[in-house]
Amino acid sequence: MSRGGRHAVAVHTGDCTHGGASRAKPISREQALAALAAHLEPCTICRPDRDLGML
Numbered sequence: 001m002s003r004g005g006r007h008a009v010a011v012h013t014g015d016c017t018h019g020g021a022s023r024a025k026p027i028s029r030e031q032a033l034a035a036l037a038a039h040l041e042p043c044t045i046c047r048p049d050r051d052l053g054m055l
């Protein structure tokens with residue numbers, strides 16, 4: 001039961017407005033790349049990984 005483990009979506013595009021963005025902050029392209037490189041979860045709505053061309 002690790003709190004905020006698997007569902008802690010940490011990477012969004014700056015345009016993502018999907019639900020309750022209390023802990024999700026829009027980040028820059030470079031920040032998104034760094035976050036994805038650190039294996040943070042990309043948002044499945046805005047798909048920053050796809051937007052960044054990492055697929």
Ligand SMILES: [Zn+2]
Nearest residue numbers: 012016043046
């Ligand atoms: Zn998002």
